[in-house]
Amino acid sequence: MTSHRLPSGGRVDRTRPVSFTFDGRRYSGYAGDTLASALLANGVRLFGRSFKYHRPRGLLSAGYEEPNALVTVTTDGAREPNVRATELEIYPGLVAESQNRMPSLAFDVMAVNQLAGKLFSAGFYYKTFMGPVIGPLKGTRFWMFCERFIRRAAGLGSAGTKADPSRYERMNAYCDVLVVGSGPAGLDAAQKAASEGKRVILCETDAVLGGSAKWADANGMMYADAVLSGLREKANVRLLPRTTVWGWYDGNTLAALERVADHKKRPAPGEPRHRHWTIRAESVVLATGALERPLVFPGNDRPGVMLASAALRYAAEYGVLPGSDLVVFANNDSAYETAARLRALGARIRAIVDVRPAPGARAKSLADKARAELVGGHAVVSTAGGQSLRAITIQAFDAETGKLSGAKRDIRCDTLLVSGGWSPVLHLASQAGAKPVWDDELRTFLPPESNGRWQATGSASGEGIDPPAPILEIRAKGPRAFVDFQHDVTADDVRLAHREGFHSVEHLKRYTTLGMATDQGKTANVAGMAIMAEALGKPIPDVGTTRFRPPFTGVSLGGLAAERYGELRPERLTPMHDWHVENGAGMYSAGLWFRPESYNKPGETVDQAYVREARNVRANVGIVDVSTLGKIDIHGPDAGEFLDRVYTNTFSTLPVGKARYGLMLREDGFAFDDGTTWRLAENRYLMTTTTANAGRVMQHLEFYLDCIWPELKVHLTSVTDQWAGAAIAGPNSREVLAACVTGTNVDNATLPFMGIVHGDVAGIPVMICRLSFSGERAYEVYCGAHHGTHVWNALMEAGRPWNIEPYGLEALGALRIEKGHVTGAEIDGRTTARDLHLDWLISKKKPFIGSAMLNREGLTAPSRWSLVGVISLSGERLRGGSHVVEGSRDDPGRSLGHLTATCYSPVMGKHVGLALVEDGKSRIGTRAFATDPARSGSHVPIEITSHHFYDPKGERMHG
Structure with a gap:
């Protein structure tokens, strides 16, 4: 093979040959080569195949703008696709392969696409595959037949399935001046800022600082080396080679990825492969070139x-x-x-x-x-x-x-x-909100006038462009x-x-x-x-011109996740976690919390276990861990007024020792969260929130208290981790409490629905509120977190005569679906109080967050999706997320809504679910289909019903 290597010159180290393989063939280059330069030196001209037509493609460029030479790198079995050969530095043992070809670059059978002519012209997938199929597949949509073949052929590289063994890091940094690019203009800007005593970070996407101009001639090399030598000696300067600034966000916050060890087969011990930087800069200099x-x-x-x-x-x-x-x-x-x-x-x-x-x-x-x-x-x-x-x-x-x-x-x-x-590299300026300006003489787009927080310099500003x-x-x-x-x-x-x-x-x-x-x-x-x-x-x-979006170039998912991955992810355990595990609970994550899924007996499946647990709640009594609910202590002389402004209904009139169900809206009138708030004293309340939304609700309350209503005398404290909670539910729940609670009665007169009492369980102070999520008579028992397991065991022991059993999230979900209660699946950011039939909570006597937008035309239209129940008519299982349609499997028609939650209902003896359906109230009693073509291919006949499957009048929980 002909060598195109010059006898001297360049930044490569000719004393350090490097052996690597490309498409299974061994080649040799030098330390400092990229895969592109090394293959080019070996006479390789063919680097890839094009996306649609599979035309042979070679190198177009030498940097991050390369569109053709994308390769897959394999390290210890882990594959990384779509790596630019022009940026990949070779190292001993590098294994790279070309993409988008079958079986090889030299002979690609998919090159037959070139004969298809206009069949693959712009928008072909919108037009060519939309007709009906004739012949043996008559009656089906052509797209449904062709889609799987098209999707298999689409894309560039293919990701591997083996776990990435590399480690990733993230860093936060602040600087007075961030310089992006280390060419002459970038070096000048960094040198000037550093000499003024400013903290400077200089990022360069290439391995060698100095930009391409450093290799232009002897003078350029000497200048760059001299400036860099001076910058390295300054304590207020941080130089980051192999670092690409890829995103610009509000407040001059920029994101960058440092490729710490991509030029090595394996990182050194303790060294990350990539380091992700979040840089907050007072000002930014874009020396990104052209x-x-x-x-x-x-x-x-x-x-x-x-x-x-x-x-x-x-x-x-x-x-x-x-x-x-x-x-x-x-x-x-x-x-x-x-x-x-x-x-x-x-x-x-x-x-x-x-x-x-x-x-x-x-x-x-x-x-x-x-x-x-x-x-x-x-x-x-x-x-x-x-x-x-x-x-x-x-x-x-x-x-x-x-x-x-x-x-x-x-x-x-x-x-x-x-x-x-x-073309000046304007991507980052565009991300910052700058609209490019056309220059008719240079026939290119230039950055606009700076807002003072950034400036473009060198060829990035059009300087020196012919x-x-x-x-x-x-x-x-x-x-x-x-x-x-x-x-x-x-x-x-x-x-x-x-x-x-x-x-x-x-x-x-x-x-x-x-x-x-x-x-x-x-x-x-x-x-x-x-x-x-x-x-x-x-x-x-x-x-005009398109507005560029982040990322400027590809960013590894590992770099974005960094240490927030796998076993390093934070885990929150309830005080009763060990008890659940010891008693056979299968645990799964709900947000950051781990909660029991079900308590399977030997030979039981999860489905069998949750049905048994739910039936026992309806017939006897069950206990569930509710420690994960968000809990916020609200106290101060204006606490009632504050809650009136936050909730759609009134809380300032709530008597001490009572709880009330409430709904919060966002400013735009959409539902935000629901929960109960308890009045513990004249100026003190305890708010409970959904598990997943606890942090957002706390942020929501703090924002309004600090920024909108600072005059209110209210103090907020998150007490989620201070309380352990257990909910006792079922027709025998009162008997269980009466058998173990001292210091208070729990009869209907003393503890009515939504009432609160204080007492002791096994010598531990507890607070009990009578409320129900299951639809049965139920009580939530709270104690100090460190006493949680002790109180839980006492409740279990007291409940034995009444066949008490613990139940997990699966049973809890089935119980709430039967009752028609909403959770985050229905409060999804797109639903209103009316959509969820919670408009009875909307006060007409006071303003509250979202009240100004609640009645706008778009939120009161009869055609909006609203909450309904659905029942499977065929006995088939329903799947959450399925679309509700009126047509057949082959011609389903448009989507009328979707299923938000499904289960097998022990009470109904059928598969049921909740759904958000267009004009749902008028559709009650009608029939439709729940279709899921993308995942299971199911098309289940359903009846649309009220969302209250069980005890619609609430007689059981009020009894």
Whole structure:
């Protein structure tokens, strides 16, 4: 295999050879090489296959803008897909493989897609697969038949299933100045800020600080080394190589990922693979540089066609020439300078083809230095070769009209370097809220005026960019001309989107997939917008530009999660946790808490266990651990007034020693949380919340008390962990309490529904409130957390004569579904009090949070989804999340709502559930189907009923 390694130069360490494998074949490079530079040095031109058409693809760039050379890295069996070969530093033992091919890069059977022509044009999946199927599968939707095949073929890399053995870290940092990019502009900014005594963090995505300019020439290298040496000596400067700033959020908070050990086979002991940084900066300097744009012409994606700046990076930084015979195709002067520098490094430049009819004196002088034939007023109209470029065809081109004329001429070459101008890297500025501004001279988008919290400098601000000719596309007959290489979006796709009415750049992006996924339009956006602008007959700034979103480039999930993963996740255990485990409970997490699922007897399944437990509650008595409920102590002279403002109903009139059920809304009128609040004294209340929402409710209350109503004299204390709680439920629950509680009576007169008493159980002070979540007569017993197990055991012992049994969350869920009580599954952020039939809690005598928005038109429409019950008519199991539809399995029609919770009801002897259904009240008594095509394929006939399956008048819990 031909070597393209130069005899000297670059940042690689030629004394340290590195052996690695790519697609099962062993290669050798040097320490400091990327996978791309090492393979290029070994003469490899084919790096991947394209997304839709599986066309052969080579390197386009040398950095994070690379759309083609995505590989999968395997380490100890763990796979990481979609790693850019241009960023992956080689190390001994590296195992990488290409993606999106079957069975190999050289022979990919999926390349047959290229014959499909317009079948795979923009939006093909919206149009081609929507008709009915004929033949043996007649009666089914074509999409339902094709979907599984399309989804298997879609995507880029495939993730592995083996657990990632690496460790990840996260860091928080503050600085006065964050500098993004370490080129000359970034180094200048860092040096200036550091000399003023400011705390500086400098982030560089590459392994070596100094930017690409460091390798431009001896002077650039000496300058960068001198500045970096000075910065390293300053205590107020932190230098972070291999660190990509990928997101910008409110308050100048930026997210960055440091690739600590990606250049090693395994991290050193105690070393993370990635470190995620959250950086809060007083000001930000964007020295992110600019990216060269490709030109759009037939055959522009053939391996061997790459950006001119990429070729210079490979030659100057890695000592690798991209080919033996090079041709440059450009619309600006910067490509001439690249050609001259490549020639000085030993490259052979056969010709420079320029779309401009008369390149200036500077360009001609540089062409002479490159010893290249200058062909002005011409354009490349096609490329030749199989899986590697062999020749190009050029033709006379009129830059004014965009038309071609005259005889065609072939030029033999193995590498074509293209330059269509430059685009400043504005992604982070756009994330910060800055709208790019079009510069007609530079034919590019520039950052707008700074708000004082950030500034762009160097080529990121347009400084030093050569103005290009306004030509980005050469329209000629021939093979496809690609705009977005990563997603196989062609120039014809953009024009098709225009013909089909997708004129907005945001619509264009989504219809064609231009600039989506890991690419984020780094090389494609301007060309795509130029083609759309031409189709619309408008200038580019009138067409607009998409707003970039985080992440700027791919971020590992491990880096985002860091130590908040697996066994390191916080676990909250109730005081009775050990008792539950010792007595056979299967535990599962509810938020951060671990709660009993069910108490299975030998040979029992979970379903059998919860049905038994629920039946025992209805027939005898059961006990459940409710310690996880959120509990907030609220006291102060204005506590009642505060609660009146927080809840939809009134609490200031609640008598001492009584509890009341309440509902909270958000400011927009939607339900936020429900629970009971107990009045323990004149100025003291105990609020209980749902388990999952305890933290959010506390934040909600503190915000209003601190920021909206600071004049109220109220103090809040979270006491969730101070109380252990057990709920006794069932027709014999009062008898159990009477047998073990001292210091108070628990008869109906002393302890009516929603009443509170204080007493002792086994010598421990307890507080008892009579309330019910199950629909049975029930009591919640609270004691100090450290006495929880002692009181629990005493209650269990007292209940033996009445067949007391513990029950878990599964039985609790079945009981609440039978009764029609709501939880977080129904209070999902989209439902109102009316939707949940809780409008009886809405006071008409006082304002409260959300009252101003509660009656707006959209929240009172009869067509809104509201709470109903459903019963399976076939005896089949119902699944939560299933859609409620009126049509058959083959033609279900639109969704009328969805099932929020399901169970087998011991009382009903049927599978039942709760659902949110469009205009639910009017549908009670009608029939429909619960369909779940994505998961189980079930299509179960159901009857829509009231959500109260059991004891709708509440006689059992009030008895």
